[in-house]
Amino acid sequence: MAADICGRLARMRAAARNPFSRVSARAIKNPLHHCRVRVERHFHHPCEGSPDAVMKTRHSEIVVGVDGGGSSTRALAIAPDGTALGYAVAGSGNRTAVGDEHAALAITEAVVRALDAADVPRDAPRTLSVALAGASGTGPDWLSGPLAENGVTGRLVIEADLVAGYLSGTLAEVGYAVVAGTGAIAARVRGRQLEAVADxxxxxxxxxxxxxxIGLAGVRAAAAELDGRGPATALTSGVLAELDILPPSDGEERDGHRRPRLLAALLRRVYAERPVTLARCARVVSEAATAGDPVARGIVDAAAAGLARTLIAVLDVEHPGPIVLGGSVLAHQPIVVDALRTALPEGAELTTVPDGAVGSAILALAHAGLPVDAERWARIHSTLATLR
Structure with a gap:
């Protein structure tokens, strides 16, 4: 084991010295290496005019966009014309969810793998734009260090994930982003900048x-039925299945406290986990609502009304614009989108995006001083689709 760790550390140090080497993605996952170095380094390159120098010049025009989400991180290497050259997915890049160290390692892994997939030297891209929740600015040490020690030395810019999500759906100068995943938030975007935020x-x-x-409401509805305080609902069986709670094998329905044993098992399971993990039950609610369960439908309608209120809080009536929807709930649960459309004023222009990968690439192009237009935006979409 010690020899294996030492070998990995040696390969990582070699990568920092030689960015043209190809280190296994596993090597960058080693949490024992915490070297902090500057974001920008200067390496000796072949003389100008040589084939290698020409290739290096071409590679230096490539940029990288990163969408650091709560469930996964997506990195995209982009040519100046918007062609997607390499794409990779790694673990959570959300600092709040997993901490700085694990978020940095996930982002680094995604970037390195995307560049390797594009067959581009790791120090070649001039700009990396990383979209994260609640963040903006330039190269923080917690991220620039792991990137640089793996040979990624371009200019690092941190952007808000809301802006990346918005730009994944539209290039309109003014518009709105609504994200509903584990959490929920809405923003008004103007000129690729956040202008107002709610929730x-x-x-x-x-x-x-x-x-x-949504998930909590579903679990509460299931508990209410089991406790005799609420109506029968398909949510009960769905929630119990989602949480891996099985009926008692001995047929005894009540425990020593005379509670239904299924309810007692539900209590133990729910209170043993972090509250936010109940977001996993949102899918159960959406499926039950789609199947016509009235309790589930009421939960979905209430959620849509809440999202509508949040959006209205940032709405500028003098500057209407497209509304881009993102996050796991809005991207993968159509019944919630339909309910939100009903809750909004008639004529609202809604676009749903799976993530902020395209928008992060747009931001990287912009920060590199490269043109951003509808043609490049469409090309990123079409070429990324072939890599996913």
Missing amino acids: GLGWLLGDDGSGFQ
Whole structure:
């Protein structure tokens, strides 16, 4: 084991010295290496005019966009004309969810693998734009260090994930982004910048219409039925199945406290986990609502109303614009989108995107001083689709 770790560390140090080497993606996952170095380094390159120098010049025009999501991180290497050259997915890049170290390692892994897939030297891209929740600015040490020690030395810019999500759906100068995943938030975007934000306050104070809120409501409905306080609902069986709770094998329906044993098992399971993990039950609610369960439908309608209120809080009536929807709830649960459309004023222009990968690439092009237009935006979409 010690020899294996030492070998990995040696390969990682070699990568920092020689960015043209190809280190296994596993090597960068080693949490024992915490070297902090500057984002920009200067390497000796072949003389100008040589074939290698010409190739290096061409590679230096490539940029990288990163969408650091809560469930996964997506990295995309892009040519100046918007052609997607390499794409990779790694673990969570959300600092709040997994901490700085694990987020940095996931982002680094995704970037390195995307560049390797594009067959581009790791120090070649001039700009990396990383879209993260609630963040903006330039190269923080917690991320620039792991990138640089793996040979990725371009200019690092941190952008808000809301902007990346918005630009994945439209290039309109003014518009709106609504994200409902585990949490929920809405923003007004102007000129690729956040102009107003509402909610995103976390599960204790807000996140109206979020996956957590929907999932919690579903679990509460199941508990109410088992406790005799609520109506029968398909959510009960769905929630129990989602949480891997089985009927008692001995046929005894009540425990020593005279509670239904299924309810007692539900209590133990729910209180043993972090509250936000109940967001996993949002899918159960959407499926039951789609099948016609009235309790589930009521939960979906309430969630849509909450999202509509959040959007209205950032709406500028003098500057209407497209509304881009993202996050796991809005991207994968159409019944919630339909309910939101009903809750909004007639004529609202809604576009749903799977993630912010395209928008992060647009931001990288812009930060590199390269043109951003509808043709490049469409090319990123079409070429990325072939790589996913």
